Amino acid sequence: MMKKGKSNFTVSISYDKRLYKYDIRGSQAHVHMLSKVGIISEPDANEINKGLDLIREEIESDKFQWHADFEDVHMNIEKRLTEIIGDVAGQIHTARSRNDQVALDMRLFVKDSTVEILGYIYSLIDILINIAESKGKIAMPGYTHLQRGQPVLLSHHLLAYVEMLTRDAERFWQVLHASDVMPLGSGAIAGSPYPLDREFVAKQLGFHRVSRNSMDAVSDRDFLLDLLSASSISMMHLSRLSEELILWSSDEFDFIKMSDEYTTGSSMMPQKRNPDYAELTRGRTGRVYGNLIALLTTMKGLPLTYNRDLQEDKEAVFDTVDTLLGCLDACGGMMSNIAINKIAMRNAAEKGSLLATDYADYLVSKGLPFRKAHQVVSSISDKAISDNVDLKNFTLTELKKYCELFDNDVFLINVDSSIEARNVFGGTATNRVNDAISHNKSFIKEQLAQAEKLYGVELVARINEIQSSTGR
Numbered sequence: 001m002m003k004k005g006k007s008n009f010t011v012s013i014s015y016d017k018r019l020y021k022y023d024i025r026g027s028q029a030h031v032h033m034l035s036k037v038g039i040i041s042e043p044d045a046n047e048i049n050k051g052l053d054l055i056r057e058e059i060e061s062d063k064f065q066w067h068a069d070f071e072d073v074h075m076n077i078e079k080r081l082t083e084i085i086g087d088v089a090g091q092i093h094t095a096r097s098r099n100d101q102v103a104l105d106m107r108l109f110v111k112d113s114t115v116e117i118l119g120y121i122y123s124l125i126d127i128l129i130n131i132a133e134s135k136g137k138i139a140m141p142g143y144t145h146l147q148r149g150q151p152v153l154l155s156h157h158l159l160a161y162v163e164m165l166t167r168d169a170e171r172f173w174q175v176l177h178a179s180d181v182m183p184l185g186s187g188a189i190a191g192s193p194y195p196l197d198r199e200f201v202a203k204q205l206g207f208h209r210v211s212r213n214s215m216d217a218v219s220d221r222d223f224l225l226d227l228l229s230a231s232s233i234s235m236m237h238l239s240r241l242s243e244e245l246i247l248w249s250s251d252e253f254d255f256i257k258m259s260d261e262y263t264t265g266s267s268m269m270p271q272k273r274n275p276d277y278a279e280l281t282r283g284r285t286g287r288v289y290g291n292l293i294a295l296l297t298t299m300k301g302l303p304l305t306y307n308r309d310l311q312e313d314k315e316a317v318f319d320t321v322d323t324l325l326g327c328l329d330a331c332g333g334m335m336s337n338i339a340i341n342k343i344a345m346r347n348a349a350e351k352g353s354l355l356a357t358d359y360a361d362y363l364v365s366k367g368l369p370f371r372k373a374h375q376v377v378s379s380i381s382d383k384a385i386s387d388n389v390d391l392k393n394f395t396l397t398e399l400k401k402y403c404e405l406f407d408n409d410v411f412l413i414n415v416d417s418s419i420e421a422r423n424v425f426g427g428t429a430t431n432r433v434n435d436a437i438s439h440n441k442s443f444i445k446e447q448l449a450q451a452e453k454l455y456g457v458e459l460v461a462r463i464n465e466i467q468s469s470t471g472r
């Protein structure tokens with residue numbers, strides 16, 4: 001049996017040590033402010049800051065000794081600071097509690113992670129738009145109920161994902177906004193008796209707002225739930241994309257080939273190329289949903305304010321960020337390396353009765369009410385299925401048996417005319433798809449210009465940097 005006091009039960013250091021950068025930055029900003037308002041002396045503040053710089057170096061060069069006895073990242077760093085500079089280190093905790101400290105660290109972590117996630121989302125959007133532009137003319141079947149429905153452009157299909165990812169980006173901007181609140185000064189619960197300059201701390205750390213209620217600030221984890229829910233929705237989108245890649249690369253569809261880099265062989269069946277990256281993306285979606293439900297459940301019964309239950313937020317958040325980033329990267333890699341079998345796509349769009357709606361619309365243009373036209377073409381298409389022929393194989397004489405209104409111009413209907421006929425805003429006609437591409441591009445530019453105004457050039461530069469390092 002584990003002895004009480006020696007047990008690891010309360011220890012979080014194995015995972016919360018990844019907050020060290022934020023913890024040190026937060027402490028340095030806090031100490032700087034304490035000396036500015038005269039709560040501690042400037043030489044003491046300088047000594048503390050130097051000590052913290054040294055600790056950062058030790059951690060980054062793997063020389064730092066983490067101790068489970070000191071439970072978490074905050075205590076480990078403070079203990080080491082005491083070792084280095086002695087009792088002066090104790091001043092670091094003036095007007096601060098671990099409760100507002102951990103809230104700060106998590107907010108800084110979420111802000112950084114969100115910027116990275118946004119970089120990867122924009123990169124995937126770029127990749128999809130590039131394919132939509134370069135393979136703009138490829139026709140394929142559009143599906144409902146996984147049954148072939150109507151011909152569409154492959155670019156239209158891919159741009160549907162661009163819309164989803166653009167909304168994901170909007171959600172992550174919202175996450176950034178939600179986490180952009182500086183909680184230090186809240187103390188353990190009630191605020192602080194010292195004349196703190198909270199705005200000064202916020203400014204140093206790049207926060208645009210300070211928390212308005214100390215009790216809320218130490219116990220709020222909504223901003224984490226925002227991150228977990230935006231991540232869950234984004235994973236759902238990546239999972240749907242992955243599912244399509246899995247289907248499309250099967251022999252049954254044969255629409256695409258995934259590059260060897262993103263497939264693996266079977267240990268038994270030599271011919272197989274399994275779409276493991278897509279399957280793992282689909283599979284990991286479950287974990288990310290689980291993390292959201294876990295934290296929602298952790299939160300639901302907590303009285304104000306801080307409760308130790310809140311320590312359980314970290315693994316869910318870290319795992320979600322790591323998983324989402326990995327899956328965004330995998331999807332970008334898979335998409336920019338697929339080979340598209342445009343003949344198979346086209347053939348699938350040509351075969352069967354995908355033009356049935358166009359035939360019905362044709363009869364409508366000759367004066368038949370749509371419901372009636374639907375009945376007529378439905379009988380023709382039943383016959384086509386039972387004779388195992390395509391709709392386009394019917395001669396005019398045969399068609400006229402179903403409806404007198406058919407004429408020679410019905411043979412002008414084909415996959416291309418069907419696509420071009422959907423020339424409504426949001427439709428699959430080529431010029432609408434081209435418009436959508438330019439809209440998407442300028443919308444993203446606007447989103448980034450807006451962000452630059454709100455959060456500054458550095459943050460947007462970081463997004464662009466990630467985007468260009470991951471763009472393939």
Ligand code: ARG
Pocket residue numbers: 012072098099102306308310311312
């Ligand atoms: N490791 C703790 C956490 O992650 C830090 C805050 C501890 N505060 C306390 N009053 N015990 O939540």
